[in-house]
Amino acid sequence: MSKLVKSIKEVVELVGLKDGMTVSFHHHLRNGDYVLNMVMAEIAAKGLRDINVNASSLFDTHAPILEHISNGVVTGIAADYIGAGVGRAISEGILEKPVQFYTHGGRASSISLGRTPIDVAFIAAPTSDPMGNCSGKYGKSACGSLGYAFADAMYAKKVVVITDNLVPYPLTDFSISEDYIDYVVEVDAIGNPKGIVSGTTKITRDPVGLVMAAHAAKVIEASGLLKDGFSFQTGAGGASLAAAKFLKDIMVEKQIQGSFGLGGITGYMVDMLKAGCFRTLMDVQCFDLTAVESLRENPNHQEISALQYASPSCKSAVVDSLDVVILGATEIDTDFNVNVHTDSNGYIMGGSGGHSDTAAGAKLSMIIAPMFRARLPIVTESVTCVSTPGQTVDVLVTQGGIAVNPRRKELADNLKSAGLPIIDINELKEKTERITGSPKKLNRGDRVVAEVIGREGNLCDKIYSVSKK
Amino acid sequence: MKIIKQASAGTMESSDAYVEIEPRDNGLDIHIESVVEQQFGEKIEATVREVLAEFDLNDAEVRIVDRGALECVIRARVETAIQRGGGEV
Structure with missing residues (x-):
């Protein structure tokens, strides 16, 4: 049995993605992440539409998602955090359905309870073996903990590990284990190390x-x-x-x-x-x-x-x-x-x-x-x-x-x-x-562009579009 | 006082304002661009007009890029720009 698949393009075929399905991503590679953009580009190339993206966070590096929204490839977004670049377009009303904002605990909870089911989770992994035992601690794209990816791995219907450091089976010190993983794809790079982890953040001198x-x-x-x-x-x-x-x-x-x-x-x-x-x-x-x-x-x-x-x-x-x-x-x-x-x-x-x-x-x-x-x-x-x-x-x-x-x-x-x-x-x-x-x-616009979901799944508040005065 | 040459004061740093002033023949022409336009736009213009009035300036072009400066900062920057560009009639 081999879980290894040659390319993201091929794995997008294999997992049986269809219009209207939900895909998920974690944000441990932060503003250095390549995986979300690579996967979404293949989903768009396949001609899929009406896809929901459940990402633990979206950063400015994920701006290409805006094009997928404009083209109708992506029509729903759930996230715990959205950086200013993508956030601005959301506030200006690019997405018809309001973004669903979760908390880190609320997102994991909702996934585990089946309230926000995931069809396919794509897990960027700085190191993995061919069966999908994977870790963030090792490799050129090391990001440390993979904490936000566990719920996705455990509860998504299909789980794909994408790595740029494939090591022989078995990887001993794994975080997420092979029993959750359907496919493993090796790529040249899952991210830009400069954007993944910062140098030491300085304490303020102000x-x-x-x-x-x-x-x-x-x-x-x-x-x-x-x-x-x-x-x-x-x-x-x-x-x-x-x-x-x-x-x-x-x-x-x-x-x-x-x-x-x-x-x-x-x-x-x-x-x-x-x-x-x-x-x-x-x-x-x-x-x-x-x-x-x-x-x-x-x-x-x-x-x-x-x-x-x-x-x-x-x-x-x-x-x-x-x-x-x-x-x-x-x-x-x-x-x-x-x-x-x-x-x-x-x-x-x-x-x-x-x-x-x-x-x-x-x-x-x-x-x-x-x-x-x-x-x-x-x-x-x-x-x-x-x-x-x-x-x-x-x-x-x-x-x-x-x-x-x-x-x-x-x-x-x-x-x-x-x-x-x-x-x-x-x-x-x-x-x-x-x-x-x-x-x-502030004057606010009249459209709801996002809903803030409290950690228990309750509606906490709504975010309105930004009115140009 | 009269503005006799172009002058500026301030910086584009956060919480500061950059003020430019130029000679003009008939009346005041004030342009304000501010990161807190919606919240403080009217107050900023009132402050600028107050300072101009204190110098008895009726003819000038004033351009301000405000980066969230407090009123005292805006006053100081406008006053300095006036004194750098102004002369007695």
Whole structure:
């Protein structure tokens, strides 16, 4: 029995793709990914129409999908995150059916429950053997964890592995195993290594960012959660990384040994593991080369699937055991609802990713953001899009004060006793607008271009087209 | 004051504004391009007109590319452009 197929063109024939079917992709190769474009080009060449694309994320490198939309090849998109390039066209209304936005945990959950069935999953794999035992840890296109691909491999009707590093059977240290895989295709390159993982993301040197980061670390210290067994996730933004650095200093000084760091793993989290701040890293996605190397070399650095990371329908998920998460926001309103989907002019330029999942799971979910960016206040009366519901957000840290969700009174008391600058979120909004002026509300278009699906499968919000004034 | 030569002030950095000013014979001609046009377009124009009035300038062409500058920044950039391009009548 051979699963090896000579080309993507041939495998597109073999899997029996028909008009109206759903194909899926993972985004571990991020902005360096070639696989989605290569597969979609063959699907278009075959003359298929009305295809649904379920991708864990779409980046600017996936812009060719816009042509497939214009030509009627692709008529449905589901994703957890859409970058600004493709997002702009979606906001301008290129797709008739609204995009379905999921969270990382919600996507995996929906696939596992059969709510969003996948006909064919195409899995870009930096290393695979001919039977489809595959891994992201090895090869010239190494991306580390393959966390987002597990649900696709486990539940799609047909599963194709596409690799540029075919190794003899069996690959020992595999992530996804052969029992899920129908076909394996070898290609010259699955991605551009420069776009797959970044070099080390630098922590911010901006004084405003450093003030916020220092506050964030002190909030964690004062929350009562920072003790042996502590668990933590942070984003890869400059200020979030700076917060992790300050937190590490506190943990090392007080000799606190945490249980696990979660995420989206960066070199900074690897440093914390090495410094003894955590026993384990639980890794659904590697952001940089240091993280990839650590996942490959360090047995305490564990790959996890998106299901185990954050699915609300699994028997348990790691986010349920998470103490603290630090997250970003493009807007947050006075009810603590957070927008991470659209920019200040209403264009799609992001998505929840694990934002809503970790906010829901963590004992303390913290947003860190400047009071304003390019004159636009971070705190608004109501956000353009509810990405993460306010009842799951506990505290907002800015350079102008720390706003605590009124639902968390004991947290506010703890922070006050620690001498931290607490401010009511309405006051923070006024304080900011005294500097920026009060912005006029955006006009929105009248078409729904995307639906934001909450992690439990509920409709969280709708995103409207952008009106040209 | 009167604008006697072309002048500019500011940068295209985020949170700054780039202001160009030129002599003109009859009245004010103000062009504003802003990343926060929808939210602050009217306020930006009002600020520019205020500064021009403070210098008693009634004839000038003013072009602004705003990258999300605060009002105090816009004032400063417009004032500087005027002083660089202006002379007493």
